[in-house]
Amino acid sequence: MPLPYDLASRTTKSESKKPAHGHRELIRVPNIADHFHTNEPPDDPDAQLFSQTLKYATDREPFLQEEVRYLETILYQRLEELSRVKQTIRQYKFVLSPVRRLPRELLMEIFFQVIGNEDPEDVLDFDRGLWPLTHICRLWRTLILNHASFWTTVSLPGRIRYPTYAVHILSLFLERSGSRPIFVDFTCRDLESLPQTLFSVLVAHSHHWETCRFRIPVLLINHLSPRAIERAKVLRHLDLNLDLMYSSRLNDACSNLFLDASVLRSVKLTGVPLTPDTLGLRWSYLTHYNVAQDFPEKHLAVLRLATGLVECTMNCSQPWRQEPWGSDPVSLRKLQILKLEGTASVLLKYLLTPNLCSLSIVLSETEDSLKGFLDRSKPRLRELEIEANPMGNNILDALQSAPHLIKLALNVSVPTDYRQSIVFKDLLVALKYHTRDDANDSTTTKCKLSRLEELILSVYTISSRDNLFANELTAMAVSRWKVPGKEREGTERNLAQLKSFTLETNSYWLPAFNVFRELGQEGLKTNINLH
Structure with a gap:
């Protein structure tokens, strides 16, 4: 077996x-x-x-x-x-690793690129910012500790608890910055002794301040003195948030506080009840002004002194309390960028800005100050951003006075009533390029925005998708992309071709929107966001 x-x-x-x-x-x-x-x-x-x-x-x-x-x-x-x-x-x-053989100059450039592209980190957080880089090797630690440029951004965001070594680390940070101008970002929520001590340490180095961003209780202002500001010979940018009610009053010590800041050119003030007298500033030296107020007339009083502004942002929460009827317009001949938020658009009737290039405005349905402002100032406006909820005829009227626009952004809501919503259709027809034959038609509004290259439409319809006028919308985009002067005879010449078109709306995908896919394939930069 x-x-x-x-x-x-x-x-x-x-x-x-x-x-x-x-x-x-x-x-x-x-x-x-x-x-x-x-x-x-x-x-x-x-x-x-x-x-x-x-x-x-x-x-x-x-x-x-x-x-x-x-x-x-x-x-x-x-x-x-x-x-x-x-x-x-x-x-x-x-x-x-080849990284260990990199020349010091190249390492420094890498550090600058990495640190410079990030938001400022809390200097008391040893796990962020510069501190982890000092742990790599002796060479890296030596380069970072001995180079003052790495220590010129001092960020102290608000904390519930501060470490016991906070004052020592802040002092070390400021010492490492040497004589370089520094950026200071300090936020304090309360008046405990340690935050006050940290603020006092910062004030002691005011001679290094170049940019200051303070979000502090008003009582901490007492730590500032005209002498400390006088030492701030390189202070150019001030961002101050005291979180006060507009009806509050600043103490008398603030009236002359910043008068000796000889190179201060940019201010952003929030929660600061401001008049020309409450916060001492060299108004005529300012080039950038970003302030929130309650009543528009408070801005006018400041603007009459700040005639050298290049960029201005104004926010108002209330309408006129006492409109200055008959007063002379404020001439801001150097102003190039103007942003009006809240109810601040009413200030336009009192402004004269012949060199304005960019305007952003919140416009009420019946507000007619924009067209009057453009007709009076006659600026060669390049960029215009309008928010109007709901939109009215005043937008189309104003666009007739802005023929040099290169970029137009409209954030509007279309009225629920069809008869009122026709204003959006009229706008689309006006923005469409037309042939000369079309222009002779009395029902056609001749377009004057012949230099427009970028168009952004954010449209909110409440009751019906029909109010979006999708056919007119796509026809307008097609006409501006194909540039009639290049494709058909008998059309207007010197018409700029649209390069970028963005549409954001609360609609589903409509059949007419298929045109945007075709335009995108042809080369038009399109961004359609439906929700």
Whole structure:
């Protein structure tokens, strides 16, 4: 009778316990499955065969168990060796990294790029900003600690708890900045002793201030003094938030506080009840003015003194309390950028800005000051942003007086009534390029924005998607992209081609919008955002 085992190779205890590569043993077990489904004993031949198979398997089991233990030991040793090899590779690659051989000048440039592109980090947080870089190696630590330019941004955001070492770290930071001008960002929510001490340390270095952003309780102003501001010979930008009510009053010490800031050119004031007398500033020296007030007339009093402004942002929360009827307009001949938020658009009737290039305004439905302002100032306006909820005819009227626009952004809501919503359709028709034959049609409004290259429409419709006038909208975009003067005879010449079109609206995708996909494939930069 043949043996039940077919042993390709037999390894005994006396032989090497390490099997050769590709060497294995096969056990061919007689078919015993049929006997699992019956209680009948196997016949004599099967019983003899099964007994022999059981004997060989029993003899083989101790050897295999010992072989497995041996292989497990070898595997464990190899895994440990692999771990050590990987660690060696990591360590030696790190030590031999080309970064360690970079010239100091190149390392400095990398540091400037990395740190300069991030928001200012809390100087008391050792896990952010400069501090982690000082832990890399001695060279990096030396470069950072000894280069004053890395220590010129001092950011102290508001904290619930301050570490005990806060004053020491802030002093170290300021010491490392050397004589360089510094950017200071300090926020304080309460009047505990430690925040006051930190602010006093900052004030002691006022001679380094170039840009200051303070969000502090008004009582901390007492730590400032005309002497401290007088030392601030390089202070050019001031962002002050006292979080006061507009009806509050500043103490008399503030009236002359910033008069000695001889190079201060930019101010942003929030929560500061401002008049020309309450906060002493050299108004005529200012080039940038960003202030929130309650009543518009408070801005006018300041603007009559700040005639050198180049950029101006004004926010009002209330309408006129006492409109200055009959007063002369304020001439701001250097002004190039003007932003009017809240109810501040009413100030336009008192402004004269012949060199204005960019205007952003919140316009009421019936406010007509924009067209009058443009007709009076006659600026060569390049950019215009209008928010109107709901929109009225005053937008289209004003656009007739802004023929030099290159960028137009409209954020409007279309009235619910169809008769009123027709103002949006009229606007689209006016923005469409027309042939001369079309222009002779009395129902067509001739477009004058012949230099427009970028158009942004944010349109909110309340009741019906029909008020979006999708066909007129797409026809307008197509006409400005294809530039009739280049594709058809008998059309106007010198018409600028639209380069960028953005539409944001609370509508689903309408069939007419498929045109925008085609225009995008042709090269027009389109951004359609539906929600």
